[in-house]
Amino acid sequence: MNNSNMNRRGFFSTLVKVAGAFVVAPTVINSVLTSTAEAQKKRGAAPAAAGGAMPMVDPNDAVAKAVKYVEDFKKTPDSKGNKCLTCSFYAKKETRNGKEAGTCTIFAGKLVYADAWCSSWNKKA
Numbered sequence: 001m002n003n004s005n006m007n008r009r010g011f012f013s014t015l016v017k018v019a020g021a022f023v024v025a026p027t028v029i030n031s032v033l034t035s036t037a038e039a040q041k042k043r044g045a046a047p048a049a050a051g052g053a054m055p056m057v058d059p060n061d062a063v064a065k066a067v068k069y070v071e072d073f074k075k076t077p078d079s080k081g082n083k084c085l086t087c088s089f090y091a092k093k094e095t096r097n098g099k100e101a102g103t104c105t106i107f108a109g110k111l112v113y114a115d116a117w118c119s120s121w122n123k124k125a
């Protein structure tokens with residue numbers, strides 16, 4: 001095998017790898033986007049493509065955990081019957097998953113359920 005054949009083989013080998021990347025990359029990206037959209041849908045958040053609706057607060061995110069956020073005030077005795085609906089930081093916005101949801105000052109850009117609660121609850125005046 002001469003040097004010219006080696007260069008040609010190397011060129012075609014590289015071409016196959018690059019072409020493969022173009023075939024695989026969109027599949028991987030599509031898969032990631034689909035799983036992200038499905039995760040948002042499970043959480044009750046509309047995908048960004050559907051008008052950029054605000055996502056619901058994830059009880060597992062760091063801030064939510066720090067303030068002991070729960071989506072249903074009845075599930076924690078710490079709430080003492082209080083909930084977002086009666087919190088001064090809450091403002092009604094829309095219905096999500098058949099439940100009232102609104103904005104909360106401590107969770108900028110996200111929504112909380114009216115029946116949720118966290119340790120920052122502050123009695124509405």
Ligand code: SF4
Pocket residue numbers: 069083084085087088089090103104105106107112116117118119120121122
């Ligand atoms: S601060 Fe008030 S409105 Fe916000 S999550 Fe806590 S209880 Fe709900």
